[in-house]
Amino acid sequence: MILVTGATGNYGKATIDFLLKKGISANSISALVRDVAKAEDLKTKGINLKIGDYDNYASLVEAFKGVDKLLLVSGSDVVNRGKQQENAVKAAKEAGVKHILYTSFERKNDTETSPIAFLAKSHIDTENQIKVSGMTYTILKNNLYLDALPMFFGEQVLTTGIFLPAGDTKSAFALRNDMAEATANILTSQGHENKEYSLSNIENTSIQEIAQDLSEIVGKQINYVSPPQDIYVETLTGAGVxxxxxxxFAGFAEAIKQGEFSTEKTDLENLLGRKPMTAKAFLKEVYTSK
Structure with a gap:
């Protein structure tokens, strides 16, 4: 039995869809949900729904019973995520889960000096808890999603250009769906025991290069301005963000600038068995309809 947490979110739902496409029967897949009403589409597909709440330890132990492989998708509650995921790891151990996979993140700086330390700590703590649990594990070090770039750029990017203090440093941004497919491939194959994988793109690209690609795609000049951090924060605050x-936004921009998401090594292409979607192809998909 495979169980996917965060199953009503984008990553979890996409992973389940890829599992089904790969021929895994729906009755061999379980989804951890807090609210059954939000999982009607999963129920329609025949997925087993397990009721569980990260803040309710007993519910997690019950939900995880009989599970061979558990995909722990990192939670979205940044404030409480550390304790919640600690509960999930301990519950998985108690319930007898054999293999746990965790969606962590690509980085170079594990210290409190990281510009995204506010997000990093819970990931790093969870990785460490998994490794000392005694369970077989696979850690997925996911790069920053290509899917997140439009959010950083803002809805008026084709009019105002890109205003982001990310400098000229390159990053290996990758598509969330490509990561989800790679995750499904890991869940349905052998040889991934006690390994860490970098789920990054095979190319590193800068925001300046993205602005150039976007200009070409939409047929007009899209300028990129990388302001000082204080000016950026002041501007967004003044705009009511x-x-x-x-x-x-400021933390991730600084992380990009410091090279946290640049990498010379990636396992994504091998895990997919094909090349992952490029940044340019993603931009074309998103912005040609606008």
Whole structure:
């Protein structure tokens, strides 16, 4: 039995769809959900729904019973994620889960000096808890999603250009769906025991290069400005962007600038058995309809 947490989210749902496409029967897949009403589409596909809440340890132990492989998709509650995922790892161990996979993140700086330390700590803590649990594990070090770039650029990017303090450093941004497919491939094959994989693109690209590609795609000049951090924060705050989003955008931009997401090694192509989607192809898909 394979169980996927975060099954109503984008990553979990996509992984389940890829499992089905690969011929895994629906009754061999379980989905951890808090609210059955939000999982009607999964129920329609024949997926087993397991009710569980990261804050309710007993519910997790019950949900994880009989599970061979558990995909722990990192939670979205950044404030409480560390404790919640600790509960999930301990519950998996108690329930007898044989193999746990965890969606972590690509990085170079594990210290508190990281510009995204506010997000990193829970990931690193969860990785460590999994490794000392005694369970067989696979750690997926996911790069920053290509899917996140339009959010960083803003809805008016084709009019205003890209305003982001990310410098000229290149990153190996990758498509979330490519990562989900690679995850499904790991779940349905052997030889991944106690390994860590880098799920990054095979090419590194800068935001300046992305602006050039976008200009070519839409047939007009899209300028890229990389302002100082304080000017960026001041500008977004003045535009009414919520403080927590300003901090997140600024942190990720600085992480890009510091090279946190650049990599010379990736396992994504091998795990997919094909080349992952390029940044340019993604931009074409997103912006040609606008």
């Amino acid at each position: 919520p403080t927590e989003y300003v901090g997140m």
